[in-house]
Amino acid sequence: MSFVRKLKKALGWEFRNTKPEYNLNPIIYSHLKPFRVPLVLVQLIMMAGTIGYILIDDFSILDAIYQTGITFTTVGFGEIAPISEAGRFFTITLIIFGFATFTLSTAILIDAVIKGNLFELYKERNMLYKIARLRNHFVIFHHNEYTAQLARQFKLNHIPFVVVDSRDDMEEISAEHNYPYYVTEEAFTEKAFLKSHLSSAKGAISLSKNISDNITLIASVRLYEKELGRTPLLIISNAETQYDKDRLKKLGADKVVAPPSLMAKRVSAMAIRPDMENVLEEFLYKPDTPIDMEEITVHSDSWVVNRALKDIHLRDRMKVSVIGITEEKGRFIQMPSAETIIKENCKLLLVGNQKGIAKAKRIISQILKPGDL
Structure with missing residues (x-):
């Protein structure tokens, strides 16, 4: 390795490979x-x-x-x-x-x-080069009203995403719904995974109203990530019934949303606690909210294992509060006290601003106790 390349690597200046995984040149x-x-x-x-x-x-x-x-x-x-x-x-x-x-x-x-379709091929190649620059993005499979709403929220929160659908009019659909990146391919094919740069994505989202499409997509993504040997992707899907929701989770989906059930819960919350629903809208769903909530896992090699909550100074140093702890065996501790001991592989539910939570995640992930604590 040359001296210049070593220096770039040491300083973190090495350029990522931004070439598409699917080559249209041939x-x-x-x-x-x-x-x-x-x-x-x-x-x-x-x-x-x-x-x-x-x-x-x-x-x-x-x-x-x-x-x-x-x-x-x-x-x-x-x-x-x-x-x-x-x-x-x-x-x-x-x-x-x-x-x-x-x-x-x-x-x-x-x-x-x-x-021929030379012009279409050149436009598609330009799109693939743009997609190849993305990192930690989400790939949304199947265009419908759910996808359009999700895309709007992702754009408000500056989350990169690619929409994949096999419709011939995807160019017109992307222009209508302002999709910055799109791929016209059958969702569960390897070609779609390559074109959407799924290998560098954070997660895959399947929002088809047909449960068979979601099942096929989840199975295909799990097989693809095993072939790549990469860390598991976050897979989110939707289901119309509780039975389908359980099936998708067993097949490998990390999160499954049931729109009828979700709507019923939110309407119930509005009816019973209308003020609380306003609080959720104000602080959790707005893109510019000052408050955020996130669950993080405490790995076995973390320095915080077997220490009390008060010893990691999340509240006084980072303005972050732990409002819940999920232990490895599944027991949930609500509003833990300062004396609560943190066990390995537990999950901490944090509430605070985004900057504070990000700093808390870095500190908790360290093996050795930081000097300033």
Whole structure:
């Protein structure tokens, strides 16, 4: 490894690979193959014309190239120097071949534009290069009203995402709903995973109203991540019934949302505690909220294991409160006291501002106790 590369790595300046995982260039080149014959003919005629004018009328190389060019393209500029009778016969032959070549090239170009999809391929390649720059994004499979609403929330919270659907009018749909990145492919195929750069994503979201589509997608994503050997993706899906919700969780979904059940719970909350629902809307769902809530796992090698909550100074140093602890065996401790001991592999439910929670996560993940604590 060179010194410059080592220095970049030490400073964290190494550039990520931003090339798409799915290469469209071979397909584009296959569409450009018909143009090879006209291009070769143009080169051969230019070479033959230049050599002909040099041998027949003793032109200089530059004059011969220029005379061949204006003759071959039939622009009608005339002779740049006196040409012999043999030279004029050669010029007529060159004009005929030039006209035939341009006619052939025009026919091939029109055929490629009418029958081919070069412009669509170039637009898709540009989209894939943009997607390849994303990291820790979400891939949302299947476009519907759920996807449109989720995309709106993601944009408000500056969460990158890619929408995948097999509809032919995905370009129009993405323009209508302001999807910044989209892929037109069948959701559960490897091609869709490659184009959406699922390997560098944070999670996959399947929002089809058809439970079979969600089942197929979850199974395909889990198999794909095993092939990559990467950490498990966060998979979120939707289901219409509790039975389907349980099925999707057993198949590998991390979170499953049941819209009817969720709507019933929220309406119930509005009816019973309308003021509390307003608080949730104000502090948890708004993109610019000063308060955030997050659950983090305390790993066995963390320095906070077997220490009391008061010893990690989350409240006084980071303005973060622990409002709940889920122990490894599933027991939930509500509003733990300052004397509560933190056990390994438990989950802490934190409430505070985003900056404070991020700092708390960094401190809790360390093996050694930070010096300033």
